[in-house]
Every structure is written in C-alpha cells, then in structure tokens.
Amino acid sequence: MVRVGIVGATGYGGAELIRLLAGHPQVEIANVYSSSADGEGLEKTFPHVAGLGLPKLLPIDADSMSAANDLIFLATPAGVSAGLSPQLVANGVKVIDLSGDFRLEKGEVYKAWYKKEPAPANFVEQAVYGLTEWNQEQVAGASLIANPGCYPTATLLALIPLLKSGWVQPNSWIVDAKSGVSGAGRGVSLGVHYSEINESIHAYKVGSHQHTPEIEQELQKQSGVETVVQFTPHLVPMTRGILVTAYGQLSAEVTQAQIQELYEATYADKPFVRVRPAGSHPHTKEVYGSNYCDIAIHVDQRTGRVVLLSVIDNMMKGAAGQAVQNMNVMYGLPEKTGLPLVPVYP
Amino acid sequence: MVRVGIVGATGYGGAELIRLLAGHPQVEIANVYSSSADGEGLEKTFPHVAGLGLPKLLPIDADSMSAANDLIFLATPAGVSAGLSPQLVANGVKVIDLSGDFRLEKGEVYKAWYKKEPAPANFVEQAVYGLTEWNQEQVAGASLIANPGCYPTATLLALIPLLKSGWVQPNSWIVDAKSGVSGAGRGVSLGVHYSEINESIHAYKVGSHQHTPEIEQELQKQSGVETVVQFTPHLVPMTRGILVTAYGQLSAEVTQAQIQELYEATYADKPFVRVRPAGSHPHTKEVYGSNYCDIAIHVDQRTGRVVLLSVIDNMMKGAAGQAVQNMNVMYGLPEKTGLPLVPVYP
Amino acid sequence: MVRVGIVGATGYGGAELIRLLAGHPQVEIANVYSSSADGEGLEKTFPHVAGLGLPKLLPIDADSMSAANDLIFLATPAGVSAGLSPQLVANGVKVIDLSGDFRLEKGEVYKAWYKKEPAPANFVEQAVYGLTEWNQEQVAGASLIANPGCYPTATLLALIPLLKSGWVQPNSWIVDAKSGVSGAGRGVSLGVHYSEINESIHAYKVGSHQHTPEIEQELQKQSGVETVVQFTPHLVPMTRGILVTAYGQLSAEVTQAQIQELYEATYADKPFVRVRPAGSHPHTKEVYGSNYCDIAIHVDQRTGRVVLLSVIDNMMKGAAGQAVQNMNVMYGLPEKTGLPLVPVYP
Amino acid sequence: MVRVGIVGATGYGGAELIRLLAGHPQVEIANVYSSSADGEGLEKTFPHVAGLGLPKLLPIDADSMSAANDLIFLATPAGVSAGLSPQLVANGVKVIDLSGDFRLEKGEVYKAWYKKEPAPANFVEQAVYGLTEWNQEQVAGASLIANPGCYPTATLLALIPLLKSGWVQPNSWIVDAKSGVSGAGRGVSLGVHYSEINESIHAYKVGSHQHTPEIEQELQKQSGVETVVQFTPHLVPMTRGILVTAYGQLSAEVTQAQIQELYEATYADKPFVRVRPAGSHPHTKEVYGSNYCDIAIHVDQRTGRVVLLSVIDNMMKGAAGQAVQNMNVMYGLPEKTGLPLVPVYP
Structure with a gap:
C-alpha cells in the first residue's frame, strides 16, 4: 500500500482526491493536511466524508510530512508548492503538485503571468509535466509531477x-x-x-x-x-x-x-x-x-x-483524476486503478 | 460472477445501474434491454458509456431473458413489471423491480393511486419490500424485490x-x-x-x-x-x-x-x-x-x-444504489460491494 | 415628483428599488447612499445600471439626507435602520424600512430572535407594518413603514x-x-x-x-x-x-x-x-x-x-416591490404605479 | 392607440411580446392568435398572465386578422410567416416577423440553410432587416420587418x-x-x-x-x-x-x-x-x-x-424587445417607449 498525504484537504481539489483515493485498492490515505487545520475531523468542513474513518487534519510541516508519507499530493493555491515541494522531494518523498508552480519551465514567464516568485529553477527542471497520455515514460520515472492545469x-x-x-x-x-x-x-x-x-x-x-x-x-x-x-x-x-x-x-x-x-x-x-x-x-x-x-x-x-x-x-482529468492517473503510472499500476469507469449521468 | 440483465437501459435508472454494475467486482452486465432497442449500441443513446464494451441493446422477451441472466433489474415505467416479472420469477430468475408495481400489498390501493391494473396478487405477496436497512433478512431470501420509491x-x-x-x-x-x-x-x-x-x-x-x-x-x-x-x-x-x-x-x-x-x-x-x-x-x-x-x-x-x-x-439510495445494495444482500456479498464510498462533491 | 433617496444602493434590495423607481412616473431618484460610497458611480458596482444617469453614491448622514429627500428607502442590514430611521422621521422625512428593525412590537422579542438591541420603543410604536393588502389605511397615513419580511x-x-x-x-x-x-x-x-x-x-x-x-x-x-x-x-x-x-x-x-x-x-x-x-x-x-x-x-x-x-x-412583493406599493399608498397614487404588470417568463 | 395582434402567443416569443406590449402606453393588445387556440384564455397556457384581461386566443386566419389589427407580430416557427405575411401585407397590415423567413435575400440561400421553401421573392425584397441601430430610416418606412435573429x-x-x-x-x-x-x-x-x-x-x-x-x-x-x-x-x-x-x-x-x-x-x-x-x-x-x-x-x-x-x-434585443423597438420607429414614437429601462438584477 502506498501511504499518501493530501495537502489542501479542505479545498475542492483535496475533496476530489479523497473521493478517488478512499476507494483506491493500492493506496492508504495516511494523512490529510490543511493550513487551517485545527485538530478537528475533516467532516466538520466536508460533512459528505463523514463515516469514512479519515485521519484528523494536520498542519503543514515538511519534515513530519516526509516521514509519514510515500507520496504527497499538493492541492494548494499558487505559490505554496514552490516553497514546500523542494523540501519534500529533497527528503525523498514523491510529489504530485496540482498547482501551477512547476509547470512553466522559465521562471520569468511564471513571474510575468502569475505575478509571484517562481520555484527554484533546479526543481522546476526535474519536474515532469504530467499530461499522462503524452509523457507517460517520464511520468513513470518522476519524483515531482507538475500536474497540468484544467x-x-x-x-x-x-x-x-x-x-x-x-x-x-x-x-x-x-x-x-x-x-x-x-x-x-x-x-x-x-x-x-x-x-x-x-x-x-x-x-x-x-x-x-x-x-x-x-x-x-x-x-x-x-x-x-x-x-x-x-x-x-x-x-x-x-x-x-x-x-x-x-x-x-x-x-x-x-x-x-x-x-x-x-x-x-x-x-x-x-x-x-x-x-x-x-x-x-x-x-x-x-x-x-x-x-x-x-x-x-x-x-x-x-x-x-x-x-x-x-x-x-x-475536477477529474483537469485535476485530481489526472493526478491519480499519474500516481498509477509512477507506481507501475494499471492506469485506470481506482478511477471511476462511468461518468455520473445525468 | 452474477450475470445480470438490465431492462430499461435507455432510461436514467438504467444508466445509473450501468454506472454501478460496470464497476461491481462480482457482476457481469450480461445483457441490456430496452423497448426501443434497435440493434444499436447503448452509446448512441448515452454517449457517456462509450468505450465500456457493453453488450448491444436487445428487445424485451421474458423467455430469452430468463435463459441469459441470473438476476434482472427492471428500471421500467409503472405497469411493465406487473406483466413481466411473474414470468421471469416463474422461470427461476431473480428480479429486482425499481418500479412501483410490487410495492403495494393491496391491489385496490395500487389501482386507486396508480390508475392501472395491479400485478397478480400471488406475486405481489411473495415480493419483498427492499428497504434494506429494515428488511435485510427477507431481502436475503427473496426472489422478487420491490425496490422502494425514492x-x-x-x-x-x-x-x-x-x-x-x-x-x-x-x-x-x-x-x-x-x-x-x-x-x-x-x-x-x-x-x-x-x-x-x-x-x-x-x-x-x-x-x-x-x-x-x-x-x-x-x-x-x-x-x-x-x-x-x-x-x-x-x-x-x-x-x-x-x-x-x-x-x-x-x-x-x-x-x-x-x-x-x-x-x-x-x-x-x-x-x-x-x-x-x-x-x-x-x-x-x-x-x-x-x-x-x-x-x-x-x-x-x-x-x-x-x-x-x-x-x-x-438515483442512488432512491433507486439504483439501493437496488444494488439489495442484490448484494441477496447474494451474501458485503453490503457495500460495488457502491461508491464517497459522494461527488462539489 | 417625490424626491426619494435609497440607502443601501449597492445591495440587491437597493438594485431592485432602482429598477422600479427609475421607471416610476411620479418619482425622482434624488440620491443614492451606501456605507461603502467612494464618490464613484453606481455602475462601478452594478454595470447593469450604466447609462441611467443616476446620481453618484453618497455616504450615509441623517441630516443631509433629510434635507435632500422627501422619502427614504432603507435597504440595509438589521441594526442600521434602528439607529438611522428615528433621526430621519424626527426631521420630517418619510421612511420605508426594508429591514426587520421596526417590525416586532416587543423589544425583547426582537432581541431574542435578532440578537441585537431593538430600536427605540416610541418609534417602533408609530411604525406601520406595511403588508399593504391588510393595512392599507394605516399605511396611507404613516411616516415610518416597517416593510414586511419576504x-x-x-x-x-x-x-x-x-x-x-x-x-x-x-x-x-x-x-x-x-x-x-x-x-x-x-x-x-x-x-x-x-x-x-x-x-x-x-x-x-x-x-x-x-x-x-x-x-x-x-x-x-x-x-x-x-x-x-x-x-x-x-x-x-x-x-x-x-x-x-x-x-x-x-x-x-x-x-x-x-x-x-x-x-x-x-x-x-x-x-x-x-x-x-x-x-x-x-x-x-x-x-x-x-x-x-x-x-x-x-x-x-x-x-x-x-x-x-x-x-x-x-425581491419584489417580498421587498422592493411591496415597498414601492406602500409608497404609492402613502402618496395617494394608484397602487400599481411604476410596478411591472407582467412577470418575466420564462 | 395602435391595435396589435400577436401570432404565436403561446410560445416564449409571444409571451415576451405580451409582457412588453401590455405596458406600452401607445398600444392595445387587440388580439392574440395561436395555431393551438381552443377558445380558452391564455392564462391556461401561461398562468403568469392571469388577471391582465387579455383577449381570448383566436385561430390564425389572414383575413380576419387583417381587419382586426393595425400591426401584427409573428412569433412563429420558420415556414409559417413565409405563407402568412404576404397576405397580411397585401391587406395593408404592417407586419413584424420574428422568424427567419424574410431575412435572407436569396431564396436559394434560405433553402440551403433552412431546408424549407423560401417566401415569395417580391415580398422578401420589400422586407426591411430590422437591426434598428443600423437601418433606422428603412425601418421607419417599412410595412414588413424581418426582425433579426438573436x-x-x-x-x-x-x-x-x-x-x-x-x-x-x-x-x-x-x-x-x-x-x-x-x-x-x-x-x-x-x-x-x-x-x-x-x-x-x-x-x-x-x-x-x-x-x-x-x-x-x-x-x-x-x-x-x-x-x-x-x-x-x-x-x-x-x-x-x-x-x-x-x-x-x-x-x-x-x-x-x-x-x-x-x-x-x-x-x-x-x-x-x-x-x-x-x-x-x-x-x-x-x-x-x-x-x-x-x-x-x-x-x-x-x-x-x-x-x-x-x-x-x-428574448429582448434578440427577439421581442427589438421587435417593439422597430414598432416604435415605424410609428414615429420615441425608441424606448414601453421598453424596460433597467435590467432585472440579480
């Protein structure tokens, strides 16, 4: 079982990751993190997850996160991952970043369009753009995935x-x-x-x-x-x-x-x-x-x-679904593992 | 594997059954039926199921249906199941009826509220009202389930x-x-x-x-x-x-x-x-x-x-979801088998 | 022409009053007020009113408001009118209050349900509950209308x-x-x-x-x-x-x-x-x-x-529409003046 | 007062025309017509117009319609106006056609895109394309307006x-x-x-x-x-x-x-x-x-x-509103007569 941590669990991207990973046969949701963690259960924020037996929300801290997870999903606003992911990767944790922080190869382009400081260039360089269908090989060997925008x-x-x-x-x-x-x-x-x-x-x-x-x-x-x-x-x-x-x-x-x-x-x-x-x-x-x-x-x-x-x-192919697809590829699992086969209709 | 047939597969109840059963580990969607079957694939009606490899739509016929399935879900308008289910049950097929035809014990009450002829009394009598939480034992032994209204x-x-x-x-x-x-x-x-x-x-x-x-x-x-x-x-x-x-x-x-x-x-x-x-x-x-x-x-x-x-x-606890829950109970499977653990939010 | 002032013009109640009063044949929208007034035009907040030639937003001030208007509509959150309306009424301006501040006759009841201090009792006493169909005579002679809740x-x-x-x-x-x-x-x-x-x-x-x-x-x-x-x-x-x-x-x-x-x-x-x-x-x-x-x-x-x-x-009979209906009654105008005859359908 | 008739009064275009014309100071809604007229009041189809005192629905008949109206709005599906409008115009009634039947100058183009027979060429020729802002003069003198598509x-x-x-x-x-x-x-x-x-x-x-x-x-x-x-x-x-x-x-x-x-x-x-x-x-x-x-x-x-x-x-500038705007221009009325000044927001 892959021990995964979800950062930004009180946002929509986090909620969708939980929906997918709670049913994933090869994954344990080991930890959930939020900048607004207060020791309460996630069901206070999201009543729809009541009864799932999820762990309590923890505050964000790179070192303790590195020890407690094999892979971390970051579903955080622009700018957070730029600071956090390098520490996690350096600590040997795999990271799938759903924000835009590692997608643009040129720091000045990031700065021009995001109006924020870019992530460290050496980490941007090793990040793999996780458009699974077109970068499958690189994804398979990646430590840091820049999950594509919607x-x-x-x-x-x-x-x-x-x-x-x-x-x-x-x-x-x-x-x-x-x-x-x-x-x-x-x-x-x-x-x-x-x-x-x-x-x-x-x-x-x-x-x-x-x-x-x-x-x-x-x-x-x-x-x-x-x-x-x-x-x-x-x-x-x-x-x-x-x-x-x-x-x-x-x-x-x-x-x-x-x-x-x-x-x-x-x-x-x-x-x-x-x-x-x-x-x-x-x-x-x-x-x-x-x-x-x-x-x-x-x-x-x-x-x-x-x-x-x-x-x-x-929320799916545009965010959490593709992130899980990338995780599957990273761990050599069949691409569809844990992903719903049929859309919700109507 | 339980071979299931779905009648009314071009309606919303049928679509939801397909969503659930396509991912059910103990079930094979053996056949899909519709009164409007024309030999075409279901994806013509429901493009969202394209690529699932579902069988082609077949016309409704009690005898051929009995041979080809272990259990049949009826997601049909009021009045259809009253005629069809007795034949299926007599042929030894298990039936879960999502319509109201077998829910009311008294024929005259059905007639008064549905403005239709009731199903044969002896079949109504053996039907089990599938409110799983309250009738679990009877559901376990049933051949014909009257799946509750929403x-x-x-x-x-x-x-x-x-x-x-x-x-x-x-x-x-x-x-x-x-x-x-x-x-x-x-x-x-x-x-x-x-x-x-x-x-x-x-x-x-x-x-x-x-x-x-x-x-x-x-x-x-x-x-x-x-x-x-x-x-x-x-x-x-x-x-x-x-x-x-x-x-x-x-x-x-x-x-x-x-x-x-x-x-x-x-x-x-x-x-x-x-x-x-x-x-x-x-x-x-x-x-x-x-x-x-x-x-x-x-x-x-x-x-x-x-x-x-x-x-x-x-569509779920009010129809297809409870129907699958009842099927699980009928086959001695864990109640949650094949049912999504987490709501789609937001 | 009745010179009316609208307080809370940047909220939805204010917007609806403007819609009705801009087309009212006996009314001039003399002034619009907002606690967030910044000297800009209302079309900055509400682009839909561009081109109407409305006056610029003014800050809330009881004395200047009393001089510049014959009647004032208060479309403000609970608690604002309790303080403002007594001054306006004392200055001889008619007031139609769309909030709940003057609706409850007993101060302790207001306090218990609104969790706020009630308006002065003598003003509450003279306020007329503006359910037009049932209190038409009192509305006709009123200086202060407590416009009913939706x-x-x-x-x-x-x-x-x-x-x-x-x-x-x-x-x-x-x-x-x-x-x-x-x-x-x-x-x-x-x-x-x-x-x-x-x-x-x-x-x-x-x-x-x-x-x-x-x-x-x-x-x-x-x-x-x-x-x-x-x-x-x-x-x-x-x-x-x-x-x-x-x-x-x-x-x-x-x-x-x-x-x-x-x-x-x-x-x-x-x-x-x-x-x-x-x-x-x-x-x-x-x-x-x-x-x-x-x-x-x-x-x-x-x-x-x-x-x-x-x-x-x-927004209409539940707020701004009934307020204008009450204004019509107060000024002896036909009840329907300035109010749309036909709903927007579909 | 201009006596207007509305054809297609049980559709959405008709409903919107009624909303506008019921409040228009220079217009009397003299007659309402529908192909499904059954002698009943329009409020059976559209409860929202109850209490307006509208005339009963009449069946469509060019001659009686010509006698009873000064101007007729046609809010009918493609193909109806092509047959009806020439008779009305020939009888001296002004026509504003909200369908596409008189918009395309070349019959073969109409046929190619609408898959229907075009209206008679001589009537198409005299029709004025009612994009009011750009064709105001021609609209003023027109007998037959092709009201633009949305x-x-x-x-x-x-x-x-x-x-x-x-x-x-x-x-x-x-x-x-x-x-x-x-x-x-x-x-x-x-x-x-x-x-x-x-x-x-x-x-x-x-x-x-x-x-x-x-x-x-x-x-x-x-x-x-x-x-x-x-x-x-x-x-x-x-x-x-x-x-x-x-x-x-x-x-x-x-x-x-x-x-x-x-x-x-x-x-x-x-x-x-x-x-x-x-x-x-x-x-x-x-x-x-x-x-x-x-x-x-x-x-x-x-x-x-x-x-x-x-x-x-x-429904407004894309249909009924522009139609009324054109009518105003045809009758030398101020362009805004009878048209709402302020959008419904929110």
Whole structure:
C-alpha cells in the first residue's frame, strides 16, 4: 500500500482526491493536511466524508510530512508548492503538485503571468509535466509531477495531434474555453456568489489567463513548432466541466476522415481519451465525475478551418483524476486503478 | 460472477445501474434491454458509456431473458413489471423491480393511486419490500424485490425509529419533500422543459402522489401503528437529490438528546445511514452520487414538535444504489460491494 | 415628483428599488447612499445600471439626507435602520424600512430572535407594518413603514383569511418555505458560494429563524387569535422566488369550494394577490420580477388538512416591490404605479 | 392607440411580446392568435398572465386578422410567416416577423440553410432587416420587418463598426456564441430536457447554423465587404442570455483606445447599445430582461487580434424587445417607449 498525504484537504481539489483515493485498492490515505487545520475531523468542513474513518487534519510541516508519507499530493493555491515541494522531494518523498508552480519551465514567464516568485529553477527542471497520455515514460520515472492545469489538459489533448501533423497553421489557434465554477476553488468572493453566477455567462481574463503560456509551452514541446495561442476562458453557471472549442486554419487539403483517423489512431490505446464519431457535439455532462477527455472533430470546408470540441471534468482529468492517473503510472499500476469507469449521468 | 440483465437501459435508472454494475467486482452486465432497442449500441443513446464494451441493446422477451441472466433489474415505467416479472420469477430468475408495481400489498390501493391494473396478487405477496436497512433478512431470501420509491426511502428511514418509539402522534406526520428533476425520468414533456424548471420551484400532486400509500403501508408494517401521512412533493431546479422535511407532534416529554441517541443506536451498524450531529442541516449535495441517507433531528421545544431532515440521491439510495445494495444482500456479498464510498462533491 | 433617496444602493434590495423607481412616473431618484460610497458611480458596482444617469453614491448622514429627500428607502442590514430611521422621521422625512428593525412590537422579542438591541420603543410604536393588502389605511397615513419580511409576506397573505375564518386550528400551522438565494443579500460567504448551492437544497435555522415571531405577531393582530407557527426555511438553487407550503388542521367541516370562495372574495379588489383556480400548483417563476402573490388552496379530505401554496418574488412583493406599493399608498397614487404588470417568463 | 395582434402567443416569443406590449402606453393588445387556440384564455397556457384581461386566443386566419389589427407580430416557427405575411401585407397590415423567413435575400440561400421553401421573392425584397441601430430610416418606412435573429443581433452590433473601419481582415472573424435555452422555444424534446441541459454545456450545429448566412449577408451590406464568418453556437445551462465572443485578426496598427473611441462614437446616440469601459467583461445577467446590447473591446497586442464581447437578452434585443423597438420607429414614437429601462438584477 502506498501511504499518501493530501495537502489542501479542505479545498475542492483535496475533496476530489479523497473521493478517488478512499476507494483506491493500492493506496492508504495516511494523512490529510490543511493550513487551517485545527485538530478537528475533516467532516466538520466536508460533512459528505463523514463515516469514512479519515485521519484528523494536520498542519503543514515538511519534515513530519516526509516521514509519514510515500507520496504527497499538493492541492494548494499558487505559490505554496514552490516553497514546500523542494523540501519534500529533497527528503525523498514523491510529489504530485496540482498547482501551477512547476509547470512553466522559465521562471520569468511564471513571474510575468502569475505575478509571484517562481520555484527554484533546479526543481522546476526535474519536474515532469504530467499530461499522462503524452509523457507517460517520464511520468513513470518522476519524483515531482507538475500536474497540468484544467484548461491546458482539455486544450492540449485536442490540439497536439493536429499540431504534430502540420495540417494547421500554428499561430492560427483560437481556444475559446468554458468552465464550471468549481475551478475557482472554495474561497469566497463576489465572483463566485451564487446570485452573480446563476443565469449568466461571462468571459474573464481575456488575453491574460495564466494557462496561456502553459498551453503554448507544451504545444511547442510536443510538436517542435512555436505557437502563439489566443486563449479566452469563460465562467458558465455549472459546478463542474470544461468545454474547449478550438479553431485552427487548415494549411493543407485535408478531410474530416483523415483527421478523424489520425485522432483515433493516436488515442487508440489511451483509455481516458475517447475520440467521438464525426459530427459529434460532446456535452460536458458526458464526462461528469470521470477521468475521460472526449474529443470531436469538425472540418468546415466552407471556411477552411477545423473546429475541435474537447470536454473534461475539471475536477477529474483537469485535476485530481489526472493526478491519480499519474500516481498509477509512477507506481507501475494499471492506469485506470481506482478511477471511476462511468461518468455520473445525468 | 452474477450475470445480470438490465431492462430499461435507455432510461436514467438504467444508466445509473450501468454506472454501478460496470464497476461491481462480482457482476457481469450480461445483457441490456430496452423497448426501443434497435440493434444499436447503448452509446448512441448515452454517449457517456462509450468505450465500456457493453453488450448491444436487445428487445424485451421474458423467455430469452430468463435463459441469459441470473438476476434482472427492471428500471421500467409503472405497469411493465406487473406483466413481466411473474414470468421471469416463474422461470427461476431473480428480479429486482425499481418500479412501483410490487410495492403495494393491496391491489385496490395500487389501482386507486396508480390508475392501472395491479400485478397478480400471488406475486405481489411473495415480493419483498427492499428497504434494506429494515428488511435485510427477507431481502436475503427473496426472489422478487420491490425496490422502494425514492420519496418513501428518504421518508421511511427518517420516520420509522420515531414511530416505533411511540414518542410522536402517528397521524401528525407531515412530510414535505423536495426532489430534483431526474426522478421524473427521461421522457420529454413541458413539465421537464429546462426553461420551465430552471429558476423556479413548485409543488405537484398535492394530496395525491402515489408514494403516499407506500409510505403509510410500510410505516404501519414496521411500527404496528396505522398512520395517515400528509405528503407533498416539490420539484426543485436541480438534477439529483431529495430532501425530506418531516414534522411530527411529540406526544411525550422527550429531548433532542434522547431522540439523537435512539437514531444513532438504531443505525449504528448500517453503513449507508448517517445520523448527523444535533443541529445539522444536511445538503442533498452531501450525498450526491452515493448511496447514503443522511438524517438530522431537530426538537423544537417551543412548538412541541420534532423536525426531521433526510437527504438521499434519488438515483442512488432512491433507486439504483439501493437496488444494488439489495442484490448484494441477496447474494451474501458485503453490503457495500460495488457502491461508491464517497459522494461527488462539489 | 417625490424626491426619494435609497440607502443601501449597492445591495440587491437597493438594485431592485432602482429598477422600479427609475421607471416610476411620479418619482425622482434624488440620491443614492451606501456605507461603502467612494464618490464613484453606481455602475462601478452594478454595470447593469450604466447609462441611467443616476446620481453618484453618497455616504450615509441623517441630516443631509433629510434635507435632500422627501422619502427614504432603507435597504440595509438589521441594526442600521434602528439607529438611522428615528433621526430621519424626527426631521420630517418619510421612511420605508426594508429591514426587520421596526417590525416586532416587543423589544425583547426582537432581541431574542435578532440578537441585537431593538430600536427605540416610541418609534417602533408609530411604525406601520406595511403588508399593504391588510393595512392599507394605516399605511396611507404613516411616516415610518416597517416593510414586511419576504417569508412573512408570502405566509401572511396565504394564512390570514383562513385564520380569521376560524376554520383551522390556530396552533396547527406548519409553514415550510423555500427561497432563492438573493434573499441572503450580496455579502460573500461559503453559504452563498455557487459550488455549494448549485445542485443542492437544504433547510436552515430550523425552529430559530427571525421571521417566525413576525409571522406570529401579525397573524394574531389580524385574527385576534394567538398562534404558534412551525416555520422552516430552505435554500433552493435559484436566484429569486419564494414558495410557501403551509399546512393547517381543519377544525370544521369545510369544503375546497368554500375556502376558494373565501379567498377570491377577500382578495377580489387587491391587484397584486391572485387566487389561483382550485387544484393549481403555482410556480415561483410565474411571479418572477413582478409584485404578485399567487395563492392556491388544496383541501385534503383524506387527512382533514388544508394545504396552501403561496409564491412571490422575494425581491419584489417580498421587498422592493411591496415597498414601492406602500409608497404609492402613502402618496395617494394608484397602487400599481411604476410596478411591472407582467412577470418575466420564462 | 395602435391595435396589435400577436401570432404565436403561446410560445416564449409571444409571451415576451405580451409582457412588453401590455405596458406600452401607445398600444392595445387587440388580439392574440395561436395555431393551438381552443377558445380558452391564455392564462391556461401561461398562468403568469392571469388577471391582465387579455383577449381570448383566436385561430390564425389572414383575413380576419387583417381587419382586426393595425400591426401584427409573428412569433412563429420558420415556414409559417413565409405563407402568412404576404397576405397580411397585401391587406395593408404592417407586419413584424420574428422568424427567419424574410431575412435572407436569396431564396436559394434560405433553402440551403433552412431546408424549407423560401417566401415569395417580391415580398422578401420589400422586407426591411430590422437591426434598428443600423437601418433606422428603412425601418421607419417599412410595412414588413424581418426582425433579426438573436445570434445575428449580438454579433452584428459588435462587428459592424470594426468591419466598416477596415482594421480587421474580413475573413478572419470567428464568432463563438453562447446562448440560454429559451432561444430553442417552448417545444418539448430531449434537447431541452432539464436533466440533459443542467450542469452541462455543449456546442451544436458546428458550421451549419442557419444564422451564419444572415450574419454574413448583413456584414456585407453594412460594410460593402464580402465576409465569411466561422460561427459556432453553444447551449448554456441558463434560460436567457447570449454572449458572443468574436475574434478578428487586426490588419492595421490600431490601439485599444482607437477602437474604443470608434465604438463610443458610433453608438453615442443609440440608447440600447452600451459600449463598456476598456477591460470590461460583460455578464449576460447585466442585460437580463432588458433591450440592451453591451459591448466590450479587448485588443490583444501579443496576438494581434481584437476580441469583442457582446451580450444581449435573447428574448429582448434578440427577439421581442427589438421587435417593439422597430414598432416604435415605424410609428414615429420615441425608441424606448414601453421598453424596460433597467435590467432585472440579480
């Protein structure tokens, strides 16, 4: 049994990790940590976990955490992991960081988009970007995983095959993303007030969202082509789910069937990516509570563009689910271990 | 491995059974049936099950169904099971019926509330009412389970202990229930049109809902006391969840602590009933996607009443989850086998 | 033109007053006030009012407010009006207070339920409870209106006729109320976080909500009968709307038709109360954005109870709409002046 | 008083017209028509209009309709107006058609995108496209108005100024649109089932939505430049509201300030278009229930693109509100007559 610790257990990312790991056959939830730990049980914060027999919340402390766990998940706000993970890794603990602290290779890019000090460069260097389907080998040998952001996951799984194919003009990509509110976390603010969000949709951070450089960096790493992406996130009145609608200008005479075939071949042996039949319009609900990314391809002959539709559950493939998938790979377990097979529908 | 068949697999009850049974370690989903079967895969109706390798949909036929399955779940509209289940049971197949056809012991009561012909009396007689926590022994030996209704499940688990205690006037019970829309099934009508339901709440079938006699019958069976219940269901703008708010007039000098103790003792060894701490207000979301029933007790000294709050996921403990729980008991498996341990939150 | 001032203009009650008064033909919105005034325009807080030419936000100050307005609406949290209104009234300004500070006649009752110091007794005494349909004459001559609470409005309009009739046992009333989230105001807290509220329903303050004594006091004043009410509020995943489901034990042989007739007669000349046909189940959406209270009556012969259904828009008849209705009565204007005739549907 | 008739009064467009016209000071709702008229009052279909004293529903008949009304609004499905409007216009009645039947100038284009027979060419020719802000003079003199589609309204008001400026490459426009469900009308189908829509978002009709040629035709008419637009609609779990996120490739060195200035100048005297301050992210809720179109401009220097955000209430500026605005212009009334000044918030 792998002894895992969860840091940030009183947030939504932590809650989802607990949901998955409590049922994982090879894992023991050894410890749960929170900056607001007060010696109480987690069920005071999250009544839904009552009766699970979880350990009491502990305060965050790198040394005692290193002794008591084999692997630690960090589901903490930006800036926390930058300080904490290096100590844990140095102490020989494996770390899967769900925040953005180790995703961007260049410190100055992190600083520019996150407005925070970057993590130590040598640790950033050894961190593996945990987009499981594309970095499986590196993940298997990693000590420190930078678990991908929710928007980048849905975007990259959709764009990488086409970008590698050379069939689309690299700088033509426009990524219009729509997310449920849980992605904003459990912190309170007017921006997540029910009466402000319900019956409304709006864009935010147009041209300035911190997931933009993450998408561009990984597209370049996977395809070898430098790419500038136009990325716009939107907040949708729902709790979970991300839909990415991505537009690319075709640079070659290519048909729907060819692209469809490319995607089906690419993801044939990837259990969590489902290429939907041509003409599909995936609903985010169709992956709710699961680790799937469903992708549909639409070639618009009239405009010479390809429109990609990609849906994930932001708490799952966009956060905790992919983190557990990475853990499975790190420990040589079957990729699907402990992950729900079927979305919650309706 | 138990070979199970699911009838009504293109409805919501069927979808939830598939979610649970696809991950059940002792079960093989041998067959799926639908009155609208057309030889296509289920993923045409439900894209969320793509990639599971489920069998193709078959038409409903008692004889071929009997040969190909050890146990059959019927997730069909009222009236279907009344005709089908007797044949299946006669052929030696175990049946768990999620509809109301075998729940009411008296044919004339069924007729009066359902406005349909009742099932054959001898089969109704041998059917066991599958409220697992209260009928566990009978369930273990049953061939035909009448799986309880969603509202009755949330109501009975909350009321039975107090009714048995004699501390409440039996005819004083008022049950004000609130349900998500999935309980109405997948059929289309103006009553489930998004634009009519969203941003609105309303009562329906005041004084005439068919779950009323089911509640009264089972209260009497468990407590020996004849009880008339005032039951009002409401439709809430959400997909899943039922909250029952039940009001009883205390007939004795009894304290919050005494009732709290009674409930904690009653359900101490029942893994799916969680008695919440005194003063709690359970949210339906706190049992979302799980088989739990969470109950909170409020004694109002000012009015001399007890107010019970009881929440379930109507698709789970109110339908498919309890059905699987009953199957586990029928096959001598641990009660929790194949059922999610942790609700989906948020 | 009546020069009105709105205090608490950056809250939801203030926003709704602006919506109504900006289109009111006999009113000039002379001033808007907020404790968080910073000399900026209101459109910084509420972009939806951009372009209306509203005055800039001013800080709260009793003397300058008295000089600059004929009438002041107070849409402020409990405790503010208790201090402010006496000064305004003493200065000769009319006041309509949307908070609970002047509703409860007995200071000790206010203190017990609100956990705050009550307003000065002599001002409480001269305040008129602004349930327009039942206190129209007193409202016409009032200087200080205690505008009713949202739950009490929906409850009282439904219960008063029956209580006056003597057909129901006074202490048998159980009021199960369901509200949208806007009633909680614009302040941020986990309790109004979108991800916590969406896809969930829960009761709160069982047996302890501060609207309970308000309901009991007014029932007694209107009917002469002392009444203890069991009141339970619930939070529903919607922004606007209240549904009250009220249960009373009939003490007389009385038919649906008799009660129906009583209500139709009682409210025949009241433009904002619509008695729905027998057997109706009003949806809160059917009064959305309007000042109506729709009431339906269900006599359940089987149980000997009457079930009343009453719906309002909590921001309108439950707050700002009734406040404007009261203002119209105070100034001798037709009751409907400036109030929308038709709900926003869907 | 203008005697108006409303055809399709039992649909959502009809309901919204009634809301507006019942309060319009220069209009009498003379008649309401429906293909499902049965001599009953409209309140049987729409309880929310009870008490308004509306006329009884009449069946659709061109001749009697011509005699009894000065102007007729057609809020009917595609294909109805094509047959009905020519008769009405020939009889001298003014017509405002909310369907798409008279919007597309070329019959073969209509046929290709609507899969229906087009309206008679000579009537299509005399129809005026009622985008009020851009065709005010023609609207003033029109007998037959083709009221714009919901998506085209939000799109055109945002794109026209930039297209006319020449600052954007015409064929670079990508229009990613998000709509509430009411736009789909009141007809029942699985596509509007609450449990399917709630907690989910999806694209539909990628590359094939019938509003695409309408947008392209009007862009060309206003700017003189032929334009191919990539248009993708999405269904969002909300009842009302459209957000258009539009992307254009800048072809010139142009700043945020220049474009901002252009828009503010263009719409300075248009009461229903509000150009939001630079950096704004309009929420659809901020125009809820009103006739506004709020537009925000974002120049992304990094990518060389402009991102336009445009929000409307699809039932208002996207349908009934703009129809009433057009009626006002046709009768020489102030444009805002009878239209709500302030959105319903929250």
